[in-house]
Amino acid sequence: MVKSNNASQGTQTTGKNTDESLLLTVEDLKVYYDTVGGVSKAVDSVSLRIKRGEILGIAGESGCGKSTLTTALLRLTQRPGYIAGGAIHFYPQEKGPIDLITVSGEQLRAIRWRNLSYLPQGSMNSLNPVLRIADQFCDAILEHSQMSRRQALNMVSDLLQQVGLEPHVARMYPHELSGGMKQRVTIAMAIALRPDLVIADEPTTALDVHNQRIIIQMLSELRDKLGMTIILVTHDMSVHAELADRIAIMYAGTLVEVGNVRQIFKAPKHPYTQGLINSIPRIGGQRVRMEGIRGNTPSPKNWPAGCRFHTRCPQVMPQCREKVPQLLTIANEQDAQSKQSMLVACHLYTQSGAGGTHDN
Ligand SMILES: Nc1ncnc2c1ncn2[C@@H]1O[C@H](COP(=O)(O)OP(=O)(O)OP(=O)(O)O)[C@@H](O)[C@H]1O
Numbered sequence: 001m002v003k004s005n006n007a008s009q010g011t012q013t014t015g016k017n018t019d020e021s022l023l024l025t026v027e028d029l030k031v032y033y034d035t036v037g038g039v040s041k042a043v044d045s046v047s048l049r050i051k052r053g054e055i056l057g058i059a060g061e062s063g064c065g066k067s068t069l070t071t072a073l074l075r076l077t078q079r080p081g082y083i084a085g086g087a088i089h090f091y092p093q094e095k096g097p098i099d100l101i102t103v104s105g106e107q108l109r110a111i112r113w114r115n116l117s118y119l120p121q122g123s124m125n126s127l128n129p130v131l132r133i134a135d136q137f138c139d140a141i142l143e144h145s146q147m148s149r150r151q152a153l154n155m156v157s158d159l160l161q162q163v164g165l166e167p168h169v170a171r172m173y174p175h176e177l178s179g180g181m182k183q184r185v186t187i188a189m190a191i192a193l194r195p196d197l198v199i200a201d202e203p204t205t206a207l208d209v210h211n212q213r214i215i216i217q218m219l220s221e222l223r224d225k226l227g228m229t230i231i232l233v234t235h236d237m238s239v240h241a242e243l244a245d246r247i248a249i250m251y252a253g254t255l256v257e258v259g260n261v262r263q264i265f266k267a268p269k270h271p272y273t274q275g276l277i278n279s280i281p282r283i284g285g286q287r288v289r290m291e292g293i294r295g296n297t298p299s300p301k302n303w304p305a306g307c308r309f310h311t312r313c314p315q316v317m318p319q320c321r322e323k324v325p326q327l328l329t330i331a332n333e334q335d336a337q338s339k340q341s342m343l344v345a346c347h348l349y350t351q352s353g354a355g356g357t358h359d360n
Helices: 066-073 105-111 133-144 149-162 167-171 179-190 209-226 237-243 261-266 271-278
Strands: 002-004 022-035 038-051 055-059 081-090 116-119 197-201 229-233 246-251 254-260 328-330 342-344
Touching (some): 022 066, 038 066, 038 229, 038 254, 055 066, 055 237, 066 081, 066 229, 116 179, 133 149, 133 167, 149 179, 179 209, 209 229, 209 237, 237 261, 254 271, 261 271
Parallel strands (some): 116 197, 197 229
Antiparallel strands (some): 002 328, 022 081, 246 254, 328 342
């Protein structure tokens, strides 16, 4: 049995939140790029709900639209990109609902860092090389809060300690720090004002295995200690396995599956998710041939009709070439511990006999 996934359930389109556990809702979001060769529909009708205190992982191959989606959530989309439709509502603890699409530039400045923080890809390389770490912290804190310089300076050693760095790091320049230390500094800056939501884009990429482990451990501890909500974007499924509570799988600008981390890794439903999981190398056990996903991602300027994965799907059926599958709840697939449902956009689960009836 499959049920409709009403992304606005509990959240009216006015932005009034009737479900206190929700921090961010995305409804039918479309983010396109105008290019010489036509319109590139990088994010094409994404709906998602993020709960307070959870780590939501966004996974998918390169080019599937992960960064385009997260930059739109932060209202950082830049030309030739633009938001072509949809709604994003944000419900920070001490503020009323914020419509992130229509919010003014001034209001956005007021919530960035304080409520909504961003760790962009390669953020550790964006530290100012001519400023000591303490000054970089102060500049950022003073720009986004009413604190005095002295108050901001007093916070620095505590923040550094929270990410496992010694207080003397405050007096150092970025070139004196290793990659892992710089990434810890950028994370400390991102959490300085205790934001409700941190969006981290590939926070462990470009780090060696040892530092990757440290950053994963640290993000997990910070979430537990500060109760932060994190959207974690990475193509690295092993990072999701260790950090995420839920995972949203993106393919060709849309979400094809959303589920609890256990559900996604133990019993993935969508053939694309199954392909992603089967591409993860396993250590120990029998030697098996890595399967991977055949073919290439289609162009966002010309998505295939029907299910966008049908050109690569090992289980393709005639209707997959014509009918767009909706992201639907699969009944009886609730995670026992979290009580969360699993959502899948695949005709295998909308057929009677295969997954039940379609009662959308
Ligand atoms: N400035 C731009 N102009 C035109 N097209 C763009 C632009 N930025 C991204 N795109 C296109 O949008 C699609 C999605 O890109 P995006 O960077 O969001 O994917 P991604 O999943 O984050 O990939 P990666 O993991 O490699 O960062 C791609 O086809 C990309 O070529």
